[in-house]
Amino acid sequence: MKVRARFDAEVREGTLPDAPRANVERAGAVVRHVAPGLGWNGVLWSDLDAGTADAEIAAQVAFFAGRGCPEFEWKLYDYDRPADLGDRLRAAGFVPEPPETLMVGLVSELAKLPVDPPEGITLRVVTDEEGVDLMMRVHAGAFGRERPQIREQLLSSLREEPETIAAVLAMAGDIPVSAARMEMQPGLAFAGLWGGGTIPEWRGRGIYRLLVAHRARLAAELGITYLQVDATDDSRPILERLGFGVLGVTVPYIWTDGAS
Structure with a gap:
């Protein structure tokens, strides 16, 4: 599959750092x-087989533990090898999180989506700490947990590498009800859509679709070819209706210091 091979080459094997430091x-x-x-x-890409996988897993655990990392992620895709890599990660103490669907859409088509906001909703581009804190309020309400690492990443990128991030809020008056971001790197054909969380009482009104369309228009202006999403079961059907296709399934395997 040509698109998947390009995704692996650019976004996984050839990835760039997602933060200035x-x-x-x-x-x-x-x-x-x-x-x-x-x-x-975390680990984004690997080229392993049955004879090398266990030693490489142990080497990465030793590396990150040696750095004092409290946790790290091995981002596994269902087409990675060996086929039992997930089982080997679990045996080494990693805990899988819920699977997500790797989806990709063509920007030239997605940019045609309507961007008229639902009644009572306006968009606010996030450029400062106040806006980031509003995004964190939305994420806590939408996903049920605080994400201090996302806050730090956003602030760092906005201050030091603003060309790599585009963040947006959907506002109902003065109340933030949905938030999302797009992460991109110069020269790459893919940009990632992240966040996309809407607080429960505002779901089902087309806000998620609006934020996808808004970011697709921006991606088109920047010359980006594809948008990539790690989709939850809730967002996958919406994205399929918007024109995204499935490339695979990804599972975050988390190693935590002291796991066994």
Whole structure:
């Protein structure tokens, strides 16, 4: 599959850091993302087989534990090899989170979606700490948990690399009811859509679709070819109706310090 191969080459194997002080390292048969503080740490790509997988998993656990990371993620895709890589990760102490569907849409088509907001809704572009804090309020209400690492990443990117992030709020008057962001890197064909959370009482009104359309228009202006989403079961049917296709399934495997 040509699109999936390009996704793997650019977004996984050839990825760039997602924050100003983060690094991407190729260590043998894996590509890992390493970040200080609350930044995201994890393995994005691997080229393993039955004979090398267990040793490589152990090497990455030793590396991140040696850095003092309280946790890191091994981002597994259902087409990764060996076929039992998930079982091997669990045996090494990783805990899987719910699976998400890897979906990709063509920007030239998505940019044609209507961007008229539902009645009572306006869009607010996020450029400062106040806007980021409003986004965090939305995410806490939509997803039921605080995400301090996302706040730190957003603030850092907006201050130091604003060309890599586009964040937006849907407002009902002075109340933030939905929030989303787009992450992109210069020269890459793919941009990622993240967040997309709406507080429960405002769901079902087309706000999620509006935020996808808004970011698709921006992606078109920036010359981006594809939009990529790790979709939950709730968002997958909406994205399919909007024109996104399925490339695979991804499962975050989380290793936590002290896991066994």
